[in-house]
Amino acid sequence: MKYLGITLAKPKIGVFGFTGCEGCQLQIANNEENLKDLFGLIEVVNFREISSEKRGDYEIAFIEGSITTEKEAKNLKNIREQAGILVAIGACACLGGVNNMKSRFPLQDVVKEVYGAHSIDTGPVRKVREIVSVDVELPGCPISKPEFEWLVRHLVLGIEPQFPKYPVCVECKQRLNSCVFDMGMICLGPVTRAGCDAVCPRNRLGCWGCRGSSEEANFESLMEILREKGFSEEHIAERIQFFNAFSGN
Amino acid sequence: MDIPVNIKIDHLARVEGHGNIKIRIENGKLAECAWEVVETPRFFEVMLKGLSIEMTPLLTARICGICSISHALASARAIERALKIEIPKPAQKARLLAKHAETLQSHALHLFFLVAPDFLNTDSVIPIMETHPQVAETTIRIKGFANRASDLFAGRTTHPIVIKVGGLTQIPRKRQLRELVKDLDATIPYLQKAIDFFKPFKMPDFARETEFVSLKGVDKYPFIGGDLVSSDGVCKKEDDYRAMTNEYIVDFSTSKFSSLSRESFAVGALARFNNNYDLLHPMAKEVAENLNLKPGIHNPFLCNHAQLVECMHVIYEFREIIAELIDSDTSECASSYNVKKCEGVGVVEAPRGILYHYYRIDEAGKIEKADCVIPTGQNHANIHYDLHALVEELIEQNKDEKEITRLAQMLVRAYDPCISCSVH
């Protein structure tokens, strides 16, 4: 590849799925319009969902899903050793995501509910950065296609990606969207990191925080407004806990 | 073939999720053969406990990245049937269009990204995009249309936003609908190209008599709700789904297995095709004829062809329904409801086969108990027994290790398994 007259090496990439729905990997594959160009910038050497090539010489690793077994933790550590850059993709990898909802119950009850007396290998839900060091976290459930592309271009060019610090509200207002608050819905747009183009409020659903907290998010004032509007604590908590996005670590 | 053969494919590529194939041949006889599901479970049935019904379709969509629209629809339907909510007509239609967009997207992804590389001897679709620019263009057109249609009717392709209990948050504006019709009309010729591209690929010659389970269509090829039917003559009501699925646990799989009249059964495009052929759109029947496909097929590899037939069906039906929406009042998109203690079942045909959600709901409108039975979960046992039969035939034909490995992988792929979904 040539950029400003300089030939850049095509970095070798691997995409790996752990405990998740593979929706983030699918966002990469379903970007067919730009796939050829994107795959022109990089060399895909390991991406099991769409390729039988299985090489170990990747330089950038994209990690989808949270870590719920020791075996997964071990595989992840091996990947970290190989990869120069490790990127966690999606809410499951960055925050624990929806998987975290099982943590409301004791682990043995969780297994018993689904498998009865049968034993199954499962542990607590961990974020990728609880196991290995992470260089970049790409948020979202699922990740956004344009943002993934944007990130890849940055990594190829060696430029540090700067994610928006401001909240979803800013993007929502830029789109001149009618505020869902006024339609009687809860929206976490005021405290959630932007970058999704306010896709939920644009589709008349309040944001529920899949991209994690924005910088300097003012929770207190949001909570005050929500209570004022008459939403119950329970109702608010269910939204805030959904992706484990605001647990503060 | 007396040399021992030991095939172990860990984490089979070009399928969704994690599964292994194990084949051991000793003294020319099959000593071991297994389809092992090793995906780590996420325990959705537990996560759902105590969740408000309002958030339920949003959570269950995350069971699967590929068929999230189907999960959200089955989920909303189960709740709506429990609470006896009638959803507005235009919302019913728009939901079916979201469903059709997903079916088209999912089938196209499977055929072009996961199956085609086997026939063109490549590891993935990536080199095909270079060597076959026309195939690349066809893929982009079909998948692109499916994505745009999903964006419009579901909010996005993966993890829909607009599907809610009672209906939809919104129905697209007439102008957007008209634009999509143009897009659709421009896409149809590419579907024809897709069929021309796949037709020359010779599907392996193999058959094992199988029971096929699907929804039973009445006047339309079925996608959302209705009676359940099997090709062995079993017929049940939607609420009676457990009599159809009979899940059990085996020790080499984290997904449960299922059986009905025989040791296993199959669901998916082939099951729908076999059980509801008469209800296909005439244009889809034309595709079937072109591919020499008649109902009563027991060759699992032909699921690939049945998917092509269904692509044509959904695109033509899409066109008819969108025309109805353009001509009708679409201002009413959701019904209001009151919560009460109740239970209900919602069934849809996901791209990979029949999908059931069941919930018991408490008086405060929270989920007390949930059960989700996934298409691929129902297919695992059938894949397992097909694999046995296939390898035994291949041994008889004196096929070598390489060929057995190749065909075993292609067999599993033909089912288009969605493994993380099946384990959920």
Ligand code: SF4
């Ligand atoms: S972040 Fe969301 S889309 Fe991505 S793997 Fe997790 S559940 Fe799926």
Ligand code: SF4
């Ligand atoms: S809808 Fe949500 S994101 Fe948009 S302006 Fe209102 S509060 Fe902010």
Ligand code: SF4
């Ligand atoms: S609007 Fe909120 S919940 Fe929706 S995608 Fe954006 S950050 Fe995620």
